Amino acid sequence: MSADGLGGLRVGVVTFPGSLDDVDAARAVRLAGGEAVALWHGDHDLRGVDAVVLPGGFSYGDYLRCGAIARFAPVMTEVVEAAGRGVPVLGICNGFQVLCESHLLPGALIRNDHRKFGCLDQRLVIENARTAWTSDYTEGQEVTVALKNGEGSYVADAATLDRLEGEGQVVARYVGANPNGSQRAIAGVTNAAGNVVGLMPHPEHAVEDLCGPGTDGLGFFTSVLARAASFS
Amino acid sequence: MPEPAASPVLSSLDTVSRAGADPDRDQPWAELGLKPDEYARIREILGRRPTSSELAMYSVMWSEHCSYKSSKVHLKQFSEIPQETRRGKMLAGIGENAGVIDIGQGYAVTFKVESHNHPSYVEPYQGAATGVGGIVRDILAMGARPVAVMDPLRFGPLDAPDTHRVLPGIVAGVGGYGNCLGLPNIGGEAVFDATYLGNPLVNALCVGVLRHEDLHLAKASGAGNLVVLYGARTGGDGIGGVSVLASETFSDGGPTKRPSVQVGDPFQEKLLIECTLELFAAGVVAGIQDLGGAGLSCATSELASAGDGGMHVDLERVPLRDSSLAPEEILMSESQERMMAVVEPADVERFLAICERWDVEATVIGEVTEGERLQIDWHGERVVDVPPRSVAHDGPTYQRPFARPDEQDALQADRAEDLPRPSGGEELRGTLLRLLASPNLCDKSWITDQYDRYVRGNTVLAQPSDAGMVRVDEETGLGVAVSTDCNGRFARLDPYAGAQLALAESHRNVAAGGAVPLAISDCLNFGSPEDPAVMWQFAEACRGLKDACVELGIPVTGGNVSLYNQTGETAILPTPVVAVLGVIDDVTRRTPTGFTAAGHRVLLLGETREELSGSEWAHVVHGHLGGLPPRVDLGAEAALAALLAEAGPGRGLLGGAHDLSDGGLAQALAESSLARGIGCTVELPGDPFVALFAESTARCLVTVAPEQEAELLALAGEHGVPVTALGSTGGDVLEVGTFAVPVEELRTAWTATLPAALG
Numbered sequence: 001m002s003a004d005g006l007g008g009l010r011v012g013v014v015t016f017p018g019s020l021d022d023v024d025a026a027r028a029v030r031l032a033g034g035e036a037v038a039l040w041h042g043d044h045d046l047r048g049v050d051a052v053v054l055p056g057g058f059s060y061g062d063y064l065r066c067g068a069i070a071r072f073a074p075v076m077t078e079v080v081e082a083a084g085r086g087v088p089v090l091g092i093c094n095g096f097q098v099l100c101e102s103h104l105l106p107g108a109l110i111r112n113d114h115r116k117f118g119c120l121d122q123r124l125v126i127e128n129a130r131t132a133w134t135s136d137y138t139e140g141q142e143v144t145v146a147l148k149n150g151e152g153s154y155v156a157d158a159a160t161l162d163r164l165e166g167e168g169q170v171v172a173r174y175v176g177a178n179p180n181g182s183q184r185a186i187a188g189v190t191n192a193a194g195n196v197v198g199l200m201p202h203p204e205h206a207v208e209d210l211c212g213p214g215t216d217g218l219g220f221f222t223s224v225l226a227r228a229a230s231f232s
Numbered sequence: 233m234p235e236p237a238a239s240p241v242l243s244s245l246d247t248v249s250r251a252g253a254d255p256d257r258d259q260p261w262a263e264l265g266l267k268p269d270e271y272a273r274i275r276e277i278l279g280r281r282p283t284s285s286e287l288a289m290y291s292v293m294w295s296e297h298c299s300y301k302s303s304k305v306h307l308k309q310f311s312e313i314p315q316e317t318r319r320g321k322m323l324a325g326i327g328e329n330a331g332v333i334d335i336g337q338g339y340a341v342t343f344k345v346e347s348h349n350h351p352s353y354v355e356p357y358q359g360a361a362t363g364v365g366g367i368v369r370d371i372l373a374m375g376a377r378p379v380a381v382m383d384p385l386r387f388g389p390l391d392a393p394d395t396h397r398v399l400p401g402i403v404a405g406v407g408g409y410g411n412c413l414g415l416p417n418i419g420g421e422a423v424f425d426a427t428y429l430g431n432p433l434v435n436a437l438c439v440g441v442l443r444h445e446d447l448h449l450a451k452a453s454g455a456g457n458l459v460v461l462y463g464a465r466t467g468g469d470g471i472g473g474v475s476v477l478a479s480e481t482f483s484d485g486g487p488t489k490r491p492s493v494q495v496g497d498p499f500q501e502k503l504l505i506e507c508t509l510e511l512f513a514a515g516v517v518a519g520i521q522d523l524g525g526a527g528l529s530c531a532t533s534e535l536a537s538a539g540d541g542g543m544h545v546d547l548e549r550v551p552l553r554d555s556s557l558a559p560e561e562i563l564m565s566e567s568q569e570r571m572m573a574v575v576e577p578a579d580v581e582r583f584l585a586i587c588e589r590w591d592v593e594a595t596v597i598g599e600v601t602e603g604e605r606l607q608i609d610w611h612g613e614r615v616v617d618v619p620p621r622s623v624a625h626d627g628p629t630y631q632r633p634f635a636r637p638d639e640q641d642a643l644q645a646d647r648a649e650d651l652p653r654p655s656g657g658e659e660l661r662g663t664l665l666r667l668l669a670s671p672n673l674c675d676k677s678w679i680t681d682q683y684d685r686y687v688r689g690n691t692v693l694a695q696p697s698d699a700g701m702v703r704v705d706e707e708t709g710l711g712v713a714v715s716t717d718c719n720g721r722f723a724r725l726d727p728y729a730g731a732q733l734a735l736a737e738s739h740r741n742v743a744a745g746g747a748v749p750l751a752i753s754d755c756l757n758f759g760s761p762e763d764p765a766v767m768w769q770f771a772e773a774c775r776g777l778k779d780a781c782v783e784l785g786i787p788v789t790g791g792n793v794s795l796y797n798q799t800g801e802t803a804i805l806p807t808p809v810v811a812v813l814g815v816i817d818d819v820t821r822r823t824p825t826g827f828t829a830a831g832h833r834v835l836l837l838g839e840t841r842e843e844l845s846g847s848e849w850a851h852v853v854h855g856h857l858g859g860l861p862p863r864v865d866l867g868a869e870a871a872l873a874a875l876l877a878e879a880g881p882g883r884g885l886l887g888g889a890h891d892l893s894d895g896g897l898a899q900a901l902a903e904s905s906l907a908r909g910i911g912c913t914v915e916l917p918g919d920p921f922v923a924l925f926a927e928s929t930a931r932c933l934v935t936v937a938p939e940q941e942a943e944l945l946a947l948a949g950e951h952g953v954p955v956t957a958l959g960s961t962g963g964d965v966l967e968v969g970t971f972a973v974p975v976e977e978l979r980t981a982w983t984a985t986l987p988a989a990l991g
Binding site for chain 1: 407412500502589590591683685686687689690819
């Protein structure tokens with residue numbers, strides 16, 4: 001489907017206090033051909049969007065624990081409810097942490113094993129191209145996007161990790177040196193239904209040749225727009 | 233109310249009426265850093281002794297850090313430089329929180345670099361973090377959205393134990409604060425020298441963007457308008473930070489100064505940014521000022537003295553983190569993440585509602601008055617009644633003695649050109665690799681990878697590019713480029729030339745990416761002004777900078793002075809950091825840094841002379857500092873910049889570019905190859921050692937497709953820029969005349985140093 005045909009599709013981007021990459025997520029939605037809709041943490045309202053992005057940043061300063069306070073924001077009641085209905089939800093970096101704290105995704109994200117913030121151009125391999133956010137990729141495809149986090153080390157108990165791998169719920173893994181100590185080099189996971197995806201790397205920072213490591217990240221946004229179009 | 237512990241300030245309430253009734257009370261003016269004549273002057277201004285609150289205000293505002301008392305006689309020459317750029321008149325100049333320049337298309341930018349050196353030595357993480365926070369609020373106060381930060385840093389030797397305490401903390405602090413604000417860090421410097429061991433330098437730069445009509449100035453005008461304090465609550469942190477920390481030399485055995493360092497909360501600052509920008513957009517801000525050094529003392533006196541009336545404040549309305557704080561401490565507190573606005577009464581309700589939406593606490597603490605006094609009450613009792621100008625602007629001015637030290641002649645006579653040199657391919661190869669791996673020239677990604685360079689999605693160039701570049705307008709591609717530079721060794725050898733060389737290098741870095749340099753901000757880091765030799769360095773650097781700005785047609789938009797950077801008798805290398813900001817009309821036409829394709833021709837622009845004194849080669853190989861720095865040729869710098877703009881964005885002739893500075897051509901060739909793993913084969917003109925390691929200025933390495941070489945040569949001729957054809961790009965080896973180094977071997981040498989030292 002051409003980008004023109006997607007123009008009417010609306011993707012909400014939530015701004016929490018301390019969200020930083022909300023402007024970038026909105027730009028990625030626009031460049032993918034959709035309409036970005038600003039959503040406010042304090043509103044019980046998703047404004048009828050077709051999909052939701054929880055962006056990167058330091059919601060509530062990441063005080064207490066990353067994502068632990070944002071999870072209680074009024075808008076999250078609606079996000080959890082919409083996710084249950086199958087509305088696509090993508091959590092990037094801090095958004096991934098919020099999804100884990102909200103129990104929409106299993107596991108947790110802890111301090112990088114090297115204990116420093118790291119900003120890198122990171123290679124990933126897409127392992128599941130059947131989710132709402134990855135259908136424009138092929139399984140086994142390698143992509144390069146930005147990675148920037150201080151608490152990006154994905155952890156879960158062994159049984160959960162086995163189940164994620166067994167059910168194909170690992171969406172992407174790091175290629176090359178593990179940048180943050182994530183177990184089994186997991187960079188992103190999905191729920192069983194494939195509509196909720198959490199990613200530690202930032203595809204929204206790889207949507208223009210000029211201002212980031214290439215355009216490999218655009219596929220996450222074109223994927224969800226194509227899917228939303230097929231539902232509408 | 234409990235007594236504040238260990239405060240030098242009297243805790244029992246001292247009022248204006250009591251000051252009149254008890255004129256001869258002993259006051260702790262000396263402990264607060266005031267000199268006897270300064271205290272006498274305060275008494276003269278007031279016609280009585282100051283209250284303890286007034287004494288607190290004068291002492292912080294008249295400190296070196298706030299009053300520039302030692303430096304202002306030299307700084308005032310910067311306002312003689314024509315206050316316009318190639319894009320028109322400056323919209324705000326020196327004296328505002330930060331200068332504002334027109335960049336076209338209705339946009340303006342504001343930028344400034346400031347120091348946070350002393351706090352960062354005492355408490356590296358918080359010192360550096362609050363340095364970033366402070367400069368960001370300065371930019372915000374002009375009405376601009378902060379869009380990028382940069383941090384020029386200086387440390388002691390990489391192998392010194394204290395560097396391993398200071399450096400990781402400073403880097404984590406810069407990153408921890410800036411990353412949490414969502415501001416890309418697009419460059420900066422990290423330089424190591426023994427003189428910075430007890431005096432690391434943390435300079436922080438911020439760039440902000442605004443539309444012309446959004447410019448806001450710090451003034452309190454219109455009697456009846458309300459004074460609103462918003463942001464974080466006021467606590468006991470940073471009390472006396474300015475006067476105690478920034479205006480004294482550290483000495484062994486003194487009391488710990490940790491409590492004077494402020495603690496930052498970047499989350500609160502992020503809310504403050506978004507809240508303030510929404511307040512501007514709603515049109516409810518009549519005047520605004522950030523709270524930084526000297527806290528409320530500074531904000532109230534500066535706002536009131538810039539306006540057309542006086543100001544009255546009820547100090548007990550200030551929201552406190554610690555309810556036991558005395559009025560003197562509230563006035564001196566340097567708690568971070570606070571702003572003060574002047575708001576028309578009709579707008580106050582909307583102002584407070586916007587703050588509430590962002591969970592930012594806002595309190596009306598006073599109003600603009602008809603009179604000419606700044607009057608502050610504490611529970612109805614007057615504790616301050618002063619002419620605000622006398623606090624903010626009429627501080628002492630020192631004509632510090634300065635003199636060229638006698639040993640300068642001997643230093644300049646001890647030339648690096650006379651040192652033993654490597655010869656033959658193998659020795660040159662070894663020297664290149666040794667320099668490439670040396671702390672000042674090695675890969676800095678151990679540092680810069682801790683900074684978010686991508687957030688906001690407009691970063692076009694960042695480290696290790698010559699300059700940082702951000703897009704300002706997504707539709708038109710309008711953008712700005714910024715670089716900060718200073719070679720302190722050059723400044724030590726000749727401070728007049730050294731300051732000009734700092735400007736020249738920064739200018740060249742901005743030009744290399746294709747931007748047109750417009751204006752500078754400076755951060756002048758020096759030792760004790762009480763040493764006539766240091767004061768001479770400072771005076772010479774100011775004179776050099778002013779003359780260079782006049783010659784290049786570039787104004788100084790503002791800056792900062794940091795003195796007393798010395799441990800005992802040892803001053804730091806004079807370090808006048810110069811930040812140049814340039815504009816580029818379409819960032820998609822920028823020139824990338826380094827080699828971008830195989831088969832390009834490699835050309836050296838500019839002239840190489842036998843100039844080795846102060847060079848990295850002399851420093852690394854011989855531990856030598858002496859002689860005269862490279863010759864300054866600002867005409868050649870201007871011609872080079874004009875050529876780079878026309879050949880790059882103008883005609884699209886350049887494959888890539890890289891400026892020549894520290895480490896000379898050897899370093900530029902190596903870094904150009906390392907950028908994308910593309911090697912080259914070049915022949916060196918003349919003496920190969922001089923060709924590789926001399927640090928002559930006004931030079932740049934460029935690449936061009938063979939079919940466009942003739943056009944570039946003709947254009948260089950028109951601009952009067954000499955060109956030397958060196959060879960071609962390609963392969964995965966750097967082949968230089970008689971020796972060759974695989975690019976992977978370069979990479980190993982270049983990248984290993986900082987991780988090996990710092991873990």
